[in-house]
Amino acid sequence: MKTYLRSSGFIISQTFRASPRRTVITIALSLVMSAIPAMQVLAIAALVNSLKGAHAMGDVIVPLLWVVLIVGFTGPVRVACATIRLMAMTRAAAAMQTRLAHRVARMRPSELVKPATTTAIEKHNRAISEQVSYQFESLVAGVLEQTLAVVGVIIALFAFSKLAGLLVLLALVPTMVSAKILGGVQTRMWESLGTLFGRERYLRDLLVREKTATELSGLGTGERVADMVRSTWTDVVAARDKLSKAVLGMDWAIGAITTVLLVGAMGAVVVDMHYGPAAVAGVYGVMAAMASVGGAAGSIGVSVQNSPQCEGLRVFFADSGKQKRGEQVIVPTAERLAGANMQHRYPGAAVDTLRDVSVEARRGEIIALVGVNGAGKTTTVNALLGLTELSGGTVSIDGQTQAELSEDVWLGYFGLLTQEFGRYEMTIREVVCLGTPRTGITDEEVWAALESARAADLVRKFPLGLDTQLGEQWGGLGVSGGQWQRLALARIYLRDPAIWVLDEPTSAIDAEAEQDIFRELARTRHNRITIVVSHRAWTLKGMDRIYVIDGGRVVQRGRYEELMAEPGRFSEIFAEQLDGGVSRRPPVDQALGVAATSR
Structure with a gap:
């Protein structure tokens, strides 16, 4: 009961915050509606009594008018209440979805x-869309309105037969028991639905996102993914069928019990009214009371069933207050980043992914991490960023470990460009400004970042410049992978943190533009630490230090010339590229010449 009351208060408060005026009007109209069944019983009883000795319309006009007014205005009041309630619920759902998005962010x-x-x-x-937002309707139109209606009708019914009133009241009990049982069934259902809905959304996104949709269409396997969507929905339907079957069984049981109580209540009214005409009003009262009891019981049952989902959402929102992240502030400089003896093993793995990996970089240096796929480069990067929990070793910035700093402060030192960079289908200004939490960014700053990323000339050709919408599915421009990568790099330039981590930062860019980008990285290297992950031999020339990672260990370290001159894993990895002519590209020591001669 405590959980139910707490979750009910949460839903009402959320709806009030989203739409206070409509919430108050809805509750007020529901109170009016709750009095109507009792008023109908009393009005009909008065009309029946007035008919006993009536000889003209004037003898019954007043009670008749009361019946007409009550019946006539019930419909419009109910429609108005439902309409205003729906408006409040829609706003509450939007507010909770927004709050959920901020909680996730x-x-x-x-x-x-x-x-x-x-x-x-x-x-x-999914619960907000399908259940939680409708909980307000169950609570106000059901629990509040119908429960008060039950109370009013039973009080009116007691004037005809106390036994009938008690029998009607007993009809609430089986429904309450049923609601408790179904609440547990529904909670278990949603535990499985969370995973299923997540998979369904992922598969559906594959069919509509430009990159994956194009690939699947070209391969002719889009229908196969659609079949996976169908299979997932089959599992969703099966999970929901369990609840539906339980509800169906409970409803039949409740219907049988209610029918017995209804017969008893009607018989009690007829007997207690001595089989007179006034028993008609009493019988109507029993029917109205049973209808109100059924409505109240159903609403209470639904609200009790939905309560676990509402409580889960309340706790999820409440946790955001306890674990609220601080505002991230970009740290512009750092003297030294050091990972010492880092170790990590993924759950279920037989061996460590990282084994005593140590890397170091100082301000002004550009270092590289190289190795074949699966060697441990990405895990090393994630360990430096603090995104992978280490089982041994430490990572420190200027002597301070992550444990000594908050996660927000730690991440404020870094700018990360992954190989799977984000392709945010927004305006170009919005895409670049996603690089920093800072507000008030000027267009001049955005253009400067685009210039550094060698993307400014491209954007100037677009019809609306920085206001150009990207993404054809939103009516915007379609751009190439290399153009997306330049915009991603522009985000890092705008962010301009102390430590840049660039995972294949030019993998989708042509050779000429790649030289320009590396030349710019070299020109601006002095105030930051730069870590590059690369599979291209020519990009490694001119690096201050190269760490060769293999099997989760650092097996070699040194400059390009040193590593190529000695037998080892580095020369093995890049021998094929060199033999294939990759090294005939303009050497990076020319692109990095500014830095190479200034050290």
């Missing part, structure tokens, strides 16, 4: 990578 990256977190987010998202 404040979550730490280490939380977001957990499967349980994504399942919970999807569960809450």
